Amino acid sequence: MENSKIISTEGLIKWFPIGGGKFTALNDINLTFGKGEFAGIVGPSGSGKTTLLNIIGSLDVPSEGKTTVLGQSIGELSHKKAAKLRNEHLGFIFQTYNLLPVYSVYENVEFPLLLLGKNAEERKKAVMDALEWVGLTDKVKSRPAQLSGGECQRVAVARAMVKKPVIVLADEPTANLDAENSHNILQTMENLNAEFQTTFIFATHDDKVKKYLHRKVSLFDGKVSQDELVEKVGNG
Ligand SMILES: Nc1ncnc2c1ncn2[C@@H]1O[C@H](COP(=O)(O)OP(=O)(O)OP(=O)(O)O)[C@@H](O)[C@H]1O
Numbered sequence: 120m121e122n123s124k125i126i127s128t129e130g131l132i133k134w135f136p137i138g139g140g141k142f143t144a145l146n147d148i149n150l151t152f153g154k155g156e157f158a159g160i161v162g163p164s165g166s167g168k169t170t171l172l173n174i175i176g177s178l179d180v181p182s183e184g185k186t187t188v189l190g191q192s193i194g195e196l197s198h199k200k201a202a203k204l205r206n207e208h209l210g211f212i213f214q215t216y217n218l219l220p221v222y223s224v225y226e227n228v229e230f231p232l233l234l235l236g237k238n239a240e241e242r243k244k245a246v247m248d249a250l251e252w253v254g255l256t257d258k259v260k261s262r263p264a265q266l267s268g269g270e271c272q273r274v275a276v277a278r279a280m281v282k283k284p285v286i287v288l289a290d291e292p293t294a295n296l297d298a299e300n301s302h303n304i305l306q307t308m309e310n311l312n313a314e315f316q317t318t319f320i321f322a323t324h325d326d327k328v329k330k331y332l333h334r335k336v337s338l339f340d341g342k343v344s345q346d347e348l349v350e351k352v353g354n355g
């Protein structure tokens with residue numbers, strides 16, 4: 120695994136104002152992630168997984184401490200610069216897919232490329248490649264309502280990967296899937312990780328996901344309680 124650090128948090132604290140006081144959701148998080156990692160943030164409900172993923176994804180800002188993603192300090196970025204960072208380098212996969220219902224599979228996957236101003240020819244090639252990775256080339260014209268949950272999640276993976284981002288952040292990506300679909304999705308993401316050196320960071324409490332992780336960061340009450348590398352047998 121390459122060692123260049125592309126994400127780092129130093130003394131990251133996140134608190135939310137609640138009823139005149141404040142609730143500390145993340146309490147002194149010090150972590151780094153390198154290029155090509157396949158890592159999970161695990162821990163009980165309310166331990167801070169989504170909060171941490173949102174800050175790494177520049178969807179939220181730290182209250183204290185420094186969080187750097189691809190050399191940029193989250194929290195010091197303007198809204199415009201944060202949006203640029205997300206559009207250019209980050210892919211997101213959410214628990215509830217967040218597909219646009221009136222658009223086709225093709226259009227949903229194409230969307231991030233429109234934001235990047237890619238021309239029609241580049242878009243078509245990239246969209247068809249991404250749908251190929253997730254095995255959905257026969258569903259290009261379908262709308263999300265015509266797909267199964269597993270297929271919707273595969274569209275969401277294709278949309279996150281279509282621009283070959285440096286980092287993909289996935290929040291409970293298998294929460295709505297059965298064992299077989301979860302396995303297929305994880306296998307697909309593991310292949311993309313190996314092929315493109317995309318860094319994947321999951322937030323999950325799904326045991327099926329945990330089996331795939333190469334690194335497991337455990338959160339408890341907003342603190343890192345464990346950070347372990349998982350030995351992969353026969354993984355070159
Ligand atoms: N906007 C907010 N305002 C106030 N408190 C918040 C806010 N967002 C999150 N919290 C609190 O911060 C804590 C961590 O929330 P977070 O969503 O990160 O947990 P999680 O580990 O992702 O849990 P789950 O496994 O249930 O998704 C929770 O106690 C939550 O209530």
Ligand SMILES: [Mg+2]
Pocket residue numbers: 168169170290322
């Ligand atoms: Mg969560």
